[in-house]
Amino acid sequence: xxxxxxxxxxxxxxxxxxxxxxLGPGEGSGIEVSVAxxxxxxxxxxxxxxxxxxxxxxxxxxxxxxxxxxxxxxxVRLNLGDWIGATGEVVRTKRGEISVKVNGWxxxxxxxxxxxxxxxxxSDIETRYRxxxxxxxxxxxxxxxxxxxxxxxxxxxxxxxxxxFVEVETPVLHPIPGGATARPFVTHHNSLDCDLYLRIAPExxxxxxxxGGFEKVFEIGRLFRNEGLSPRHNPEFTTLELxxxxxxxxxxxxxxxxxxxxxxxxxxxxxxxTYQGRPxxxxxxxxxxxxxxxxxxxxxxxxxLDTPLDELRRVLVEAGSQPDPAWGPGxxxxxxxxxxxxxxxxxxxxxCDYPAEVSPLARRHRSNPDLAxxxxxxxxxxxxxxxxxxxxxxxxxxxxxxxxxxxxxRGDSEAMEVDEEYLRALEYGxxxxxxxxxxxxxxxxxLADVSNIREVIAFPTLRPLLALD
RNA sequence: GCGCCUCUAGCUCAACGGCAGAGCAACGGACUCUUAAUCCGCAGGUUUCGGGUUCAAAUCCCGAGGGGCGCACCA
Numbered sequence: 001x002x003x004x005x006x007x008x009x010x011x012x013x014x015x016x017x018x019x020x021x022x023l024g025p026g027e028g029s030g031i032e033v034s035v036a037x038x039x040x041x042x043x044x045x046x047x048x049x050x051x052x053x054x055x056x057x058x059x060x061x062x063x064x065x066x067x068x069x070x071x072x073x074x075x076v077r078l079n080l081g082d083w084i085g086a087t088g089e090v091v092r093t094k095r096g097e098i099s100v101k102v103n104g105w106x107x108x109x110x111x112x113x114x115x116x117x118x119x120x121x122x123s124d125i126e127t128r129y130r131x132x133x134x135x136x137x138x139x140x141x142x143x144x145x146x147x148x149x150x151x152x153x154x155x156x157x158x159x160x161x162x163x164x165f166v167e168v169e170t171p172v173l174h175p176i177p178g179g180a181t182a183r184p185f186v187t188h189h190n191s192l193d194c195d196l197y198l199r200i201a202p203e204x205x206x207x208x209x210x211x212g213g214f215e216k217v218f219e220i221g222r223l224f225r226n227e228g229l230s231p232r233h234n235p236e237f238t239t240l241e242l243x244x245x246x247x248x249x250x251x252x253x254x255x256x257x258x259x260x261x262x263x264x265x266x267x268x269x270x271x272x273x274t275y276q277g278r279p280x281x282x283x284x285x286x287x288x289x290x291x292x293x294x295x296x297x298x299x300x301x302x303x304x305l306d307t308p309l310d311e312l313r314r315v316l317v318e319a320g321s322q323p324d325p326a327w328g329p330g331x332x333x334x335x336x337x338x339x340x341x342x343x344x345x346x347x348x349x350x351x352c353d354y355p356a357e358v359s360p361l362a363r364r365h366r367s368n369p370d371l372a373x374x375x376x377x378x379x380x381x382x383x384x385x386x387x388x389x390x391x392x393x394x395x396x397x398x399x400x401x402x403x404x405x406x407x408x409x410r411g412d413s414e415a416m417e418v419d420e421e422y423l424r425a426l427e428y429g430x431x432x433x434x435x436x437x438x439x440x441x442x443x444x445x446x447l448a449d450v451s452n453i454r455e456v457i458a459f460p461t462l463r464p465l466l467a468l469d
Numbered sequence: 470g471c472g473c474c475u476c477u478a479g480c481u482c483a484a485c486g487g488c489a490g491a492g493c494a495a496c497g498g499a500c501u502c503u504u505a506a507u508c509c510g511c512a513g514g515u516u517u518c519g520g521g522u523u524c525a526a527a528u529c530c531c532g533a534g535g536g537g538c539g540c541a542c543c544a
Contacts, residue, residue, distance in 0.1 A: 026502090045507085046500035065501070080494070094502045114494050116480040119505045123481070126536050138480090182543065227542055228470080237544070321541095376544095383544055414542085439544045452537095453544095463535070 003108050007085035010034040014057035019090040020098030028091040028101070035060060035100055036085040036108065038137065041118060044076040050099070051078065053086065054137075062086055063099040070104045080118060081111025081137075129460050145455055148267060149444045153220060155266040156240060156440070159259060165216040165242060170205035172198060172222070178422065179203030179361070181404075181414040182225040185235075198224035203361065203435065206243050207390060208425045210433050218242035220440065231452040232382060235461045238440040239385075247434040248389040249373045253350050256377055256387065256436055257284045260348075264447060275380050275449055278346065286348040286377070291337055294351060298341040305329045305355060305370050312336065326410060330355025330370070343381040350375045360400040360416060362388035379446060387436030394426035 011033040019029045037055030044050075047066040052059050066072045069088075078084065086105040093099050116122035121138035128135040128142065135142045157167065175194070177184035179201030187196050202219050209217050220240050227233065244251070261271045261282045271282040295303045303312065312332035313323045319339040323332060333355055345351070354374040356364050362372035374388035391397050401418040408415035444456040454460035 041505075043503045043506050044500090045503060048501045048503080050503045050506085052504085061504080063502080067501090095504075097502085097504070099502095114479045117482095117493050117505095118480090119493065120481045124476095124536090126476095127480085129536090134480095180544085223544085225543070230540095230543085231538080233543060239544075386544075437544080442544065 001107075004106060007036050007106065007108060008034055009036045009085065012057035013037060013053060013055055013060035016090055016100060017058070017060050017098050020092050023090075023092035023098070025092055025096050026094045028089050031090050032088060032103075033090055033100060034085060034087040037083065038111075039078050039080060039082045039084060040137075042076075042078055042080060049076050050097075051075075053084070053100075061093070061097050061099040062088075062102050062105075063091065063093055064102045064105075069102045074107075075102070075105060078107075079111055081113070081115045083108040083111075126462075129454055129462055132458055142455075145444075145448045145450060146458055148448050149456055151267045152263055152444050152447060153238075153440065155263050156220065156259070159262055159266075160218050160240075160242065163216070163255075165218045165244075166214055168206070168209060168214065168217050168219055169221070170199075170202045170209070170219060172224075174199050176417050176419050178416060178419050180225075181360075181416060183227060183413055185224050185226050200225050201239075201437070202241050203437070204419060204422045206241055207430060207433065207435065208422065210243050210245055211425045211428050211430050215245040215431075216243070229461060231454075232442070234441065234453050234457055237453070237457075240438040240440055241435065243390070243433055243435040245431045245433050248432065249352075249375055249387055249434050252387045252434040252436045253286070253288065253375060253377075254284075256350075256385065256438070257282075257286045257348070259438075260377075260384070260443065263443070268447060273447070273449070275446055276451055278380075280346065280348075280380060280446070282348060282379075286350055288350045288352055288375075290353045291333065291351055291355075292353070294341050294345070294349075295333065295337055298344065299336070303333060303336065305333065326407075328355075328357050330357030334358050342378060342383070345378045345381060347377070347379040347381075348384075349378050351378055359388065360404050361391055361397075363391045363393075364396070382442065383439070384442050384446070385436055385438040387434065390430065390433040390435050392426065392430040392432060394423055397426055398423055 013035050016033040016035050019031045023029055035053060037053040039051050040054045040059065041052040049064045051062040053062050064072055064075045069075055084105050084107055086100055086102045088100045088102040091099055091101045115134055116138050122128060122134055173196040175196060177197040177200050182200040184197040184200050187198065189196050200223060202221065206217055206219060218240060220238065222236050223239055224236050226235065229235065261284050264271045264273065264282050273280045273282065292304045301315065303315065307329065309329060312329060316323045316332055316336050316339065319336060321335055321339050352375040353365055353371045356370055356372045359372035359374045362374040365371035365373050372388060376386050377384045401416060404416035405418050408417065441453050441456050445453060448456060450456060
């Protein structure tokens, strides 16, 4: 008999279970329910049988007897993993378990494959990531992590909407990959007969929307970067980017810390977390410190943009890195920071005032033109985002693009290209604007207390299998 | 891309130079209140793949493939 096309479920298992709460052992509620889900355990015992039925709200025991349950012989032979719908009275068994005493039931789908050991589940990491459908049924933590992710994104949207931000969507296919320094994926459009790039950042399009009059915009979406995989990097990942006219990066430090702490409060009920065994307090305000200050704290050296290049190179070599001879003082400082400081910053801390040299889209600092009004929030030793007062001057932007193009010509495949469309947009006038990006996967990792980005992505990137089985 | 580790039944794991095994799942049977039910029975394998050493290889060596971690790159 083929499975039915639909099943009239009257209650979730969690709802059904509430009718059994006040019953004593062996009592019936007199309330009939229809529940559906997957059979996760089966305990046939002669003329009676028990099974655990699970779905997204939880699980409830099914109780069947040869006297009262239709197709009892087939019920007893259900396989673990089969989907069924069952109808019957909510009762409490003699041994005290709230159950649905099954009258009628119907097989909704049968599981030809096993979901792993019923007690130990599936722990093989490759199976968990490649066959997430198996992992989700076998491992409660996996379900909880993805549910947490969903709530984080939901609350992020709701908070931004409440603050008057407008959600927009910008192209994923870019003629020129821009808005970040990263290697893109290339694809080809057949009828236009041109190469297009999967976006490495939505930044330039979002700022063009600000030029167009969208004063507070945000986009939550997928970015693609053609780089190595690691426990903290997936080639496709999700970010929040938002832009706000008339604001500067100080405003966005406040916005960032309020948003993250608020989401933690919403989904976990607290800003006091434990991450990988260490306490982490996300309550506002977060510490603000400049890159130069943090370098001084960590190295004991007064390093800044005026430090002789040879001295910066020496420190970097000492830290175990090989400086490119073409790097200027800004790039060298940032390299030293990333090598010696960042991973030890538990945070949260806003690392402020990056060199303008490594911030081609950020506005120069109002008190030092060699610096940019840019900050990176660092939590648990890694960047959670990136933000700045946006560069609004089309001439300066052109000069920065040209500098990037030079570096690109010199072989830096991650350097930006000159984007004439963006420059033209700036010439129409971008008001003072602040923008920020936030790594959604990284945020979920923090809140879910997991150390591998793959845990927070339903289907993380893996090398494709050549053949199944 | 480089280095280290890892791969045995559908799942979780043993065997670590000497006949490839267990529990769970599956399959057959017993059992009228179970809780990872229990009990009996049956079946399940080119030990990831390809070479080599050896009387003998899952085990040692070389190579390939998948995966993990670290480094590099980045968010």
